[in-house]
Amino acid sequence: MVHRSELENYLNVLLDVGRFRDYGPNGLQVEGKPEVSTIVSGVTASLALIDAAIDAGADALLVHHGLFWRGQDGRVVGWMKKRLARLLAHDINLYAYHLPLDAHAELGNNAQLGERIGLRADARFGEQDLGFIGDAAALGDPATLASVIGTRLQRAPLLVPGDGRPLRRIGWCTGGAQSYFEAAIAAGADAFVTGEISEPQAHLARETGVAFLACGHHATECFGAPAVAGHLAERFGLAHRFIELPNPA
Missing domain, CATH: 3.40.1390.30 (NIF3 (NGG1p interacting factor 3)-like)
Incomplete structure (x- = not known):
């Protein structure tokens, strides 16, 4: 088990977040429960992945494509409301790393x-x-x-x-x-x-x-998130599951 802030701090150093100019925020995008013991990884924080993480009993979800991007409509309506509502109702932490997750020399x-x-x-x-x-x-x-x-x-x-x-x-x-x-x-x-x-x-x-x-x-881009989450699981004694949801794109 690890505190959500310790997990974010470790990820930010591991992935050298500070060196990147990115299209959205890297790190903890949605705050959930303080302690994390089970982490689910996936490519995109879609509603389907969030629901699968809920079914898996996740305390945290680690993805490559998060919820917030530069230039998007900032209102919490429609699909954004649905995704956020699920995460907040089940107290799940959402960690998202975009360019830093592409670039890591071993796990990216x-x-x-x-x-x-x-x-x-x-x-x-x-x-x-x-x-x-x-x-x-x-x-x-x-x-x-x-x-x-x-x-x-x-x-x-x-x-x-x-x-x-x-x-x-x-x-x-x-x-x-x-x-x-x-x-x-x-x-x-x-x-x-x-x-x-x-x-x-x-x-x-x-x-x-x-x-x-x-x-x-x-x-x-199916490989970086589970590699990083697997590393976290080993370091902090977490349960980890990668959930692959096929996408034709």
């Missing part, structure tokens, strides 16, 4: 995704050093990389193969990081792996020869 989304597809970063690139890049000779070519990712994530990626060159260096950044593609190219990547693709990236892949793989925003 990027590191955990890389581990699953056989990549280890030896450098960073892009804004706030969120992009990871490393050697990739063992993965052969873009088609082989796409096959490995499809097997590991249980989801076939959208592949724009570039010129099909052998892969020496692969850059990656989970979630909606398609805007990092040019930075990955400048860093020497032969392929870039992320969650989503927008219209310009297909043209850039064809014109530069660098492959682009869009593997799913949710699918690439």
Whole structure:
């Protein structure tokens, strides 16, 4: 068992929250009961995940996508009221970490995704050093990389193969990081792996020869929250359960 404030303080140091310029608040977003003994992790603080956490007897919920984002409507109505009402009625603490959870060198989304597809970063690139890049000779070519990712994530990626060159260096950044593609190219990547693709990236892949793989925003970000929560469970003697709610995005 651990006090909610001690848990937040530990997480803020572990994830180096202070160094990031983010789109919303990182840390404790909704205050619940003072003592935490059971923690549930998940990707997004949706109503379905909150209800699943209630059923699991959670004292705390740790997610990548929290409730509050820069520029959103600040009124507590509709879906926001429903989510907050459930959390408050059951006294559940909501901890949310966005960019800090992507960036952690071992427990973050990027590191955990890389581990699953056989990549280890030896450098960073892009804004706030969120992009990871490393050697990739063992993965052969873009088609082989796409096959490995499809097997590991249980989801076939959208592949724009570039010129099909052998892969020496692969850059990656989970979630909606398609805007990092040019930075990955400048860093020497032969392929870039992320969650989503927008219209310009297909043209850039064809014109530069660098492959682009869009593997799913949710699918690439399933690994950081349970890794961090598992670490907390071990350190503080907590019960932990990761609840996966599939998302086609």
